[in-house]
Amino acid sequence: MEMNVLEQILKKDLKLSDEMYDRFIELSGKKHLKKKEFFVQQGKVCYYLGLIESGVLRSYIEKGAEEFIKDFYFSGSLVVSYGSFLSGEPSIASIQALEETHLITLSCSAYNQLFKESNEWYKFGKYISDCLLIKKCRRESSFLVDDAYERYKLLLKTYPRIEQYVSQYYIASYLGIKPESLSRMRSLNIRKKENSFKIEDEYEKYKLY
């Protein structure tokens, strides 16, 4: 059975009915972003939840003259500035397409409309939040226990082809270091001791939406 990303989530993962899926389709929209276009800009409200059909995005915080990359988003992932989407407050981050990107979108008013129509939609709300949370928990552990090089290896393991889409400048920023340091690390890495033993990952089975 051929399923798109959305069917996969709503029907297979959440076991929502065909009727609910259809209702979602009615309320949802599509968005197309060209390279460097914004899904949301820092300081503005994030009115949409996005599900990536194709493309790549990054979220980042601008502070002074610097950009700090919070996350990358690939095909099949959820993308949203969640705090802003929920609260209607300005987003603390920008989300920008790094490649031509196609999204299924759900506005926050449509999102809230769903909750009014059936409490079963909270299942979807919880799912969104759970997916985002799992992603953040991984990142927290990584910042806490790993050094920059281990974070780099984890990133490559999570997104094996990321370096095809994302410049080293952005990857360094995501890791919390400067691009020159990443370059240095990579050139020295082959000799590096590989004695880091892996933390059991209770999140392993969660998708990285």
Place this chain on the structure above:
Amino acid sequence: MEMNVLEQILKKDLKLSDEMYDRFIELSGKKHLKKKEFFVQQGKVCYYLGLIESGVLRSYIEKGAEEFIKDFYFSGSLVVSYGSFLSGEPSIASIQALEETHLITLSCSAYNQLFKESNEWYKFGKYISDCLLIKKCRRESSFLVDDAYERYKLLLKTYPRIEQYVSQYYIASYLGIKPESLSRMRSLNIRKKENSFKIEDEYEKYKLY
């Protein structure tokens, strides 16, 4: 109207009925932890969600000989090793009482039972996940854009009296540095430039459950 933490969440924040609140009470339990007792241990499954009535806890990851503190939990907070609680897999972290602690607990079987009884309980599930997520997002930003001293100031701002309950050793670990470095930072801090300009915080209004 006098409300306990649980009533506050279920009735006021989530607007669940008195009947649902009563049902929650039926299914929930209480737990008492003495200082240094564990809420959950790394490698074991986290079978309970906790809501702190009084006390202080920490969660941490043990890696090799080192401990890395993920979080602190105070009165009114939710406490759980969420990935393990959801999945039934071993927890990647331990959660330990730092003071005598009293909790309201909900087992994962009770939690799932609630979902079976009414989809409205997913509102609660989403709430839990949202609270945890907001906390993680703050921490992510802090690791990404702030240096250790700024993270320290943020921690003190978030939990003004934390130093009364938590040793510097633990605070340093939470910040991702060594206690000696924290000590040094504190002794030098008064001279420090206070030019860090604040990121607009879209999460400001969320509680830190």
Place this chain on the structure above:
DNA sequence: GAATTATCTTGATGTATGATAAGATTAACT
């Protein structure tokens, strides 16, 4: 309350990453 243990401070030195700058490689533009 003395002894023991935990916690905190301070100093000397090492290491990883930052800052700056120059050159090399690759991609984008006209």
Place this chain on the structure above:
DNA sequence: AGTTAATCTTATCATACATCAAGATAATTC
């Protein structure tokens, strides 16, 4: 294709934090 612009590498030096070690202070235990 040739020019411009973006990206990556490498080198030197600066800084933040780590490591190791010794003492000082405070908390716990007997």
